[in-house]
Amino acid sequence: MPKEILKCRYCGFESLGNRYYWRCPKCGKPLIITYEDFKAPTISELRRAVSKLSSIWVFSKWLPQVSDMVTLGEGLTPIVRKVLRGVNVYFKLDYLNPTGSFKDRGASLTISKVLSLGLRSVVEDSSGNAGVSITCYGVVAGLSVRVYAPKTSLRSKLDLIRALGGKVVETKDRYEANVKALNGLSENEVYVGHLWNPYFIEGLKTLAYELAIQLGKVLSNETYVLIPTSSGGNLLGCYKGFKEAIEGGVVIDLPKLIAIQAQSPAPIYEGFHNVKLNYEETTLADGLRVKNPPRLNEIINALRESRGGVIIVTDQEILRALKALLKMGFIVEPTSATAYAAFNKLVDDGVLGRGDNVVLVLTGSGLKSINDLLRWCVRQGSYT
Amino acid sequence: MPKEILKCRYCGFESLGNRYYWRCPKCGKPLIITYEDFKAPTISELRRAVSKLSSIWVFSKWLPQVSDMVTLGEGLTPIVRKVLRGVNVYFKLDYLNPTGSFKDRGASLTISKVLSLGLRSVVEDSSGNAGVSITCYGVVAGLSVRVYAPKTSLRSKLDLIRALGGKVVETKDRYEANVKALNGLSENEVYVGHLWNPYFIEGLKTLAYELAIQLGKVLSNETYVLIPTSSGGNLLGCYKGFKEAIEGGVVIDLPKLIAIQAQSPAPIYEGFHNVKLNYEETTLADGLRVKNPPRLNEIINALRESRGGVIIVTDQEILRALKALLKMGFIVEPTSATAYAAFNKLVDDGVLGRGDNVVLVLTGSGLKSINDLLRWCVRQGSYT
Numbered sequence: 001m002p003k004e005i006l007k008c009r010y011c012g013f014e015s016l017g018n019r020y021y022w023r024c025p026k027c028g029k030p031l032i033i034t035y036e037d038f039k040a041p042t043i044s045e046l047r048r049a050v051s052k053l054s055s056i057w058v059f060s061k062w063l064p065q066v067s068d069m070v071t072l073g074e075g076l077t078p079i080v081r082k083v084l085r086g087v088n089v090y091f092k093l094d095y096l097n098p099t100g101s102f103k104d105r106g107a108s109l110t111i112s113k114v115l116s117l118g119l120r121s122v123v124e125d126s127s128g129n130a131g132v133s134i135t136c137y138g139v140v141a142g143l144s145v146r147v148y149a150p151k152t153s154l155r156s157k158l159d160l161i162r163a164l165g166g167k168v169v170e171t172k173d174r175y176e177a178n179v180k181a182l183n184g185l186s187e188n189e190v191y192v193g194h195l196w197n198p199y200f201i202e203g204l205k206t207l208a209y210e211l212a213i214q215l216g217k218v219l220s221n222e223t224y225v226l227i228p229t230s231s232g233g234n235l236l237g238c239y240k241g242f243k244e245a246i247e248g249g250v251v252i253d254l255p256k257l258i259a260i261q262a263q264s265p266a267p268i269y270e271g272f273h274n275v276k277l278n279y280e281e282t283t284l285a286d287g288l289r290v291k292n293p294p295r296l297n298e299i300i301n302a303l304r305e306s307r308g309g310v311i312i313v314t315d316q317e318i319l320r321a322l323k324a325l326l327k328m329g330f331i332v333e334p335t336s337a338t339a340y341a342a343f344n345k346l347v348d349d350g351v352l353g354r355g356d357n358v359v360l361v362l363t364g365s366g367l368k369s370i371n372d373l374l375r376w377c378v379r380q381g382s383y384t
Numbered sequence: 385m386p387k388e389i390l391k392c393r394y395c396g397f398e399s400l401g402n403r404y405y406w407r408c409p410k411c412g413k414p415l416i417i418t419y420e421d422f423k424a425p426t427i428s429e430l431r432r433a434v435s436k437l438s439s440i441w442v443f444s445k446w447l448p449q450v451s452d453m454v455t456l457g458e459g460l461t462p463i464v465r466k467v468l469r470g471v472n473v474y475f476k477l478d479y480l481n482p483t484g485s486f487k488d489r490g491a492s493l494t495i496s497k498v499l500s501l502g503l504r505s506v507v508e509d510s511s512g513n514a515g516v517s518i519t520c521y522g523v524v525a526g527l528s529v530r531v532y533a534p535k536t537s538l539r540s541k542l543d544l545i546r547a548l549g550g551k552v553v554e555t556k557d558r559y560e561a562n563v564k565a566l567n568g569l570s571e572n573e574v575y576v577g578h579l580w581n582p583y584f585i586e587g588l589k590t591l592a593y594e595l596a597i598q599l600g601k602v603l604s605n606e607t608y609v610l611i612p613t614s615s616g617g618n619l620l621g622c623y624k625g626f627k628e629a630i631e632g633g634v635v636i637d638l639p640k641l642i643a644i645q646a647q648s649p650a651p652i653y654e655g656f657h658n659v660k661l662n663y664e665e666t667t668l669a670d671g672l673r674v675k676n677p678p679r680l681n682e683i684i685n686a687l688r689e690s691r692g693g694v695i696i697v698t699d700q701e702i703l704r705a706l707k708a709l710l711k712m713g714f715i716v717e718p719t720s721a722t723a724y725a726a727f728n729k730l731v732d733d734g735v736l737g738r739g740d741n742v743v744l745v746l747t748g749s750g751l752k753s754i755n756d757l758l759r760w761c762v763r764q765g766s767y768t
Contacts, residue, residue, distance in 0.1 A: 047435040048435075050434070050435050050437055051431040051432075051434050051435045051597065052598070053434055053460055053461075053462060053463065053594060053597060053598055054462055054463055054464070054598070055462055055464070071464060072462075072464060072477075072713045072714070073461070073462025073463065073464050073477045073480065074462075076437055076460070076462060077437075077457070078437060078438055078439055078456075078457025078458075078460065079437065079438055079457065080438075080439070080455060080456060080457050093456075093457045093482070096457065096480050096481070096482065097480070098477070098480065098713065098714075098715070099713075099715060100715075100751050136713045136715070137713065139711060139713065140711075140712060140713040156754045156755070159754050159755065159757075159758045160715075160751075160754050160757070160758070162758060163710060163754070163757045163758040163761050164710060164713075164715075165710075165711065210437060213435065213437060214436070214437050214438070326547060326548060326549075327523060327524075327549065328524060329456045329482065329483075329520045329521065329523065329524040329548075330456070330482075331482070331483060331484075331520070331544070331548075365751060367484050367544075367749060367751035367752050368751050368754060370540045370543050370544050370547070370752060371540070371543065373543075373544070373547045374543045374544075374546060374547040377547050
């Protein structure tokens with residue numbers, strides 16, 4: 001494993017990865033991870049790695065240093081290709097992760113690092129999936145885990161956190177979850193919130209490595225990668241992973257990164273276009289409720305550099321997309337369906353057409369909310 | 385793809401795979417699949433195949449002929465190693481399949497074959513997971529799907545079948561589901577019930593291929609492979625896959641196959657030991673309710689040839705195992721927990737000890753039944 005450096009791009013602060021910082025201790029901005037001795041992956045190295053079929057840790061040569069790996073087989077998720085409306089659509093099934101969401105990539109790395117540093121208690125704020133994931137890995141590592149989550153979270157996600165042995169603190173909304181998590185932090189607890197956590201992004205970059213192996217030359221600057229985006233971890237992880245894959249010669253050029261948001265909150269859309277929207281908050285995309293992503297600037301820069309953009313979708317579009325995905329056999333949650341809703345918009349608008357390539361990242365499982373799925377998706381009277 | 389032959393080992397009937405038979409049309413016994421032109425896989429062929437990270441269809445060189453592949457990214461599931469009570473335990477996380485169970489391997493192959501043969505309607509009987517899986521793949525293929533399931537099935541599994549667009553017929557018990565599925569069959573419908581279906585087993589054999597790549601020389605006749613077993617598809621699939629992997633030089637020797645059953649029904653235990661038990665039926669292991677497996681003889685032969693056996697576990701042992709697995713981060717259902725319960729028995733009995741190797745196949749996801757998980761697993765008063 002290469003030696004990582006926690007770095008602040010705002011004030012220049014640097015620290016070796018032998019202490020956990022959730023943000024810059026000098027200026028308070030989000031940190032990123034660079035390496036002292038990083039050698040980018042080649043295609044043959046990546047292929048040899050994944051043939052082990054175990055977890056993101058097959059990529060440990062390009063991940064931060066840890067002495068203990070807390071793994072549940074996260075990552076190495078399948079890709080399914082379909083031709084839809086003339087477009088080559090590659091569905092990346094990242095909901096087939098151990099706890100049912102892409103967050104497991106970030107949680108595995110974060111908890112491994114926390115454990116390696118000898119820390120014992122972690123605090124997270126989440127609308128659900130990240131809370132489940134951090135709890136699951138945290139409990140496996142023997143840590144105590146406290147999760148702040150809005151009381152409007154899906155009941156089944158909060159139940160699962162509890163069943164796994166995590167402590168849930170319910171808050172008024174997503175914003176209060178974040179504020180209370182930070183304010184409630186005691187001396188010996190470490191805040192691993194994925195909104196800030198630089199290790200989380202480092203785990204998430206493995207998604208781009210996998211896309212690089214699975215898609216090879218399909219990935220170019222003409223390829224669209226659609227990512228449901230809230231605090232931006234998955235998007236920034238993909239951006240970083242693709243950049244490294246380009247450096248290693250695995251990918252030719254950065255694909256167009258497209259952040260997908262609900263109609264509200266849509267801070268990335270608003271920031272990217274410098275507008276203020278005034279829509280009602282989504283009731284379906286429970287994973288897209290972050291109103292103040294600390295890494296907003298980084299996200300906008302990544303979108304611009306990749307010549308990508310932001311798309312917002314309405315709840316009605318999400319519901320239609322969710323039903324369509326279910327008919328295709330993809331049992332996902334509404335947050336993931338935003339990617340398919342956005343795909344349809346891009347085709348409707350003529351941006352995507354015959355022969356184009358697009359990657360849809362499906363981020364969260366629908367199995368956690370089967371009752372809701374049925375309520376959302378089944379026509380009245382189709383029961384037997 | 386090699387050309388498959390549907391074969392009856394009892395009366396010698398043979399048919400090329402250009403017509404679907406769910407059992408021998410001459411003598412009524414279960415069919416198996418052999419090939420005209422099968423060349424067993426080598427280790428380098430398997431490694432090259434899985435580096436594509438897509439689905440069981442990376443093994444198509446060793447699977448029956450189909451013209452349409454109906455795939456949702458099934459298979460290529462991770463393995464996690466832990467040292468427990470001194471034993472090297474390899475957890476095969478086959479619950480991380482598209483619909484949350486190992487059945488997807490069999491369903492993908494079956495539905496692909498059915499579609500390739502131009503058939504349009506399938507009928508299945510199931511306690512839940514196989515019904516979800518056949519429905520999901522069937523609907524994706526544009527088939528109509530009817531599933532007979534006991535009314536005591538987990539509500540969430542039946543709900544999911546309906547949400548996916550399948551028709552559920554509830555029956556008194558697992559036996560009646562089987563009988564009614566067969567009796568209710570109309571001319572243009574095909575019975576794909578996994579209790580009989582030879583293609584199902586052919587899909588399931590890919591699990592053994594993966595274990596062969598993932599474990600390599602760890603697999604020997606001293607290695608135990610623990611498989612929750614109801615109608616025996618997974619066990620027979622593993623048996624067949626291991627035999628082929630031995631033929632190709634990937635595995636040295638057949639590992640000891642251990643079928644795990646609930647305390648009741650336990651027809652494999654009873655058949656293997658030639659006894660009659662008189663316990664109460666399991667209320668937890670809902671996936672282990674087949675009382676009359678049509679392939680009982682095949683199962684017993686496979687167990688004997690591998691110098692394996694059968695273990696039965698009580699509901700109390702299952703519950704304890706389920707809680708322990710959850711603490712290890714494996715979010716599974718009680719049926720899967722039987723494997724861990726059986727592991728503990730083998731250690732208690734001194735059969736397994738320090739340095740031994742054992743594979744535990746975890747077959748079904750716990751995400752389908754989060755509410756029950758919480759009810760089963762959380763101590764009173766642990767809520768916040």
